[in-house]
Amino acid sequence: MAANAMSRRDEDEVCPVCKSSRYLNPDMRFLINPECYHKMCESCVDRIFSSGPANCPVAGCRKTLRKNRFRTQTFEDINVEREVDIRRRVMQILNRREEEFDTKRNYDDFLEQREEIIANLVGRIDVSKTEAQLQKYASENMASIRANQTLEQEEATSFQARISLEQEQARIRRQAARQEYEIERREVQAGREDFLTRLASGTSGDAAAIAREGHKVLLKKSSARRSEEDRIRQKQAALRSEPARGAGVSSAADTGLVKGLRKIKTPEPEKPYDPFMGYVPEKRDYYSLQESYPSQFLDNYRNNISVLAGGYDLREYYSRTLLEAFAGLSCFVDEEITQRDAARASKPVATEGAAIAAGQSGTESST
Structure with a gap:
């Protein structure tokens, strides 16, 4: 039901510039610009902004737009789209880590302050003042911002590598389990055939001895297999329990916007x-x-x-x-x-x- 309503709503979309409808042109593609978040079709974007920056063609909007800033809308609600963009931009600037603060309370205050800034920008409250504070903080703390961005990228890369490694290990374990099951099935089948062959060629008094011997062989194989499984399991547990390499933390003194940071301790120069x-x-x-x-x-x-x-x-x-x-x-x-x-x-x-x-x-x- 919701999917049908969404498809009908997509068909009824109309470009505010050329008034073209997706109902008449199913291949129409709508784009938005983060400057004003006004939606328009791709053909209008190419026609108006290919020669360079121009004003937004929507009535009442005087923002200067550039073609390279247009992109496809991700969320259905344009307000959600705008809030996500603002949150991403603010968090790239105010990207302090918990290790950089003296106490957990100071870090919580920083998170609350960051949410207040995001709320002001989303609700259009003191936008000029808030933007000025962000720009000033970014210019004064560019080194720490880039260092924390590098750490985040390294952590994301390490996380993806760890996920890929775990998936590969799981695949290898499944493949080893299938091979082990196949080997065990063949050994059981070969043991049964050997047992029947020896019974057919032996006497009635040898049946009990042959059966005991075959049971001992199966017990030895199963015991060796369990020992190998325990050894592999212990090795994997030891690898998982190894501590991860800690990322370096760049401490900084208090800035005009963020409070409670650890003080920088400059080492004394070696004499x-x-x-x-x-x-x-x-x-x-x-x-x-x-x-x-x-x-x-x-x-x-x-x-x-x-x-x-x-x-x-x-x-x-x-x-x-x-x-x-x-x-x-x-x-x-x-x-x-x-x-x-x-x-x-x-x-x-x-x-x-x-x-x-x-x-x-x-x-x-x-x-």
């Missing part, structure tokens, strides 16, 4: 490594300075009053010696020379005369 660790001789991270070291040569000066009276300290000697011993551990001279030569070779020579001079200097140095 350049100082191999000398300042001028404090006892504060090195690659060796520990001991009080004394066994040395026959130094033992003569350790308690020598004439040496100690001038303020000489053996610990300073220990520190300087260890520093010199460890100073070149992280220095690779051959690699530094190779990088230096490559950097020099990558720089173009400005003029031909400079190239000749460079060649001559290289020849002289080699000789």
Whole structure:
């Protein structure tokens, strides 16, 4: 009944521009433009907007329309069509995620605020003010909007890939079950034929032994089959229980429109490594300075009053010696020379005369 009413309503559709009816032209195709949502036939769209942007031909509408914006209507009610378009556009801009908020309450407030903006645009309440707020937010948070859109696309792609994988696994399981059933049926049939053949060729006293032997063979096969099924089932359960890879969350500070976002914590820049660790001789991270070291040569000066009276300290000697011993551990001279030569070779020579001079200097140095 509803389908018949819809078909009759489609037949009665009339283009507001050329007054053509679908009843007289069943192949007529109607299009709408999101600027004003006025419906008109495809031939009128081609005739009016092929040469460039033009005003809407519907009486009372002064919106400027472009041909590339026309599309087929998805929903029967044009108000639903307009609300869906507004909701999609607003949610592409206000696409904050729950992980970006400090608390669940802040995220709920954000969702409520987004619904209020959608309701204002759908109900045509403070449209200019609301559009200005959206444009300002979009211009100030373009990086986070694009990052969240990328995350949504990755999640959608991952979800589709997971669905395809599950469907493929289900198909493989069905195929394996059919093959297993066929193999089991053939084994049972072959066992029955072998049992009958052995009974026909044996004596009456061998019937019970043949029957017990055949029953043992069937039990062994069924036990092995159940063990294999349990192993496959456990493997599939382990794969399903693996945690999904978490998507990165880009935190941002509060904006003028959205409140309750997490604060951005900028990591402190890594300080350049100082191999000398300042001028404090006892504060090195690659060796520990001991009080004394066994040395026959130094033992003569350790308690020598004439040496100690001038303020000489053996610990300073220990520190300087260890520093010199460890100073070149992280220095690779051959690699530094190779990088230096490559950097020099990558720089173009400005003029031909400079190239000749460079060649001559290289020849002289080699000789």
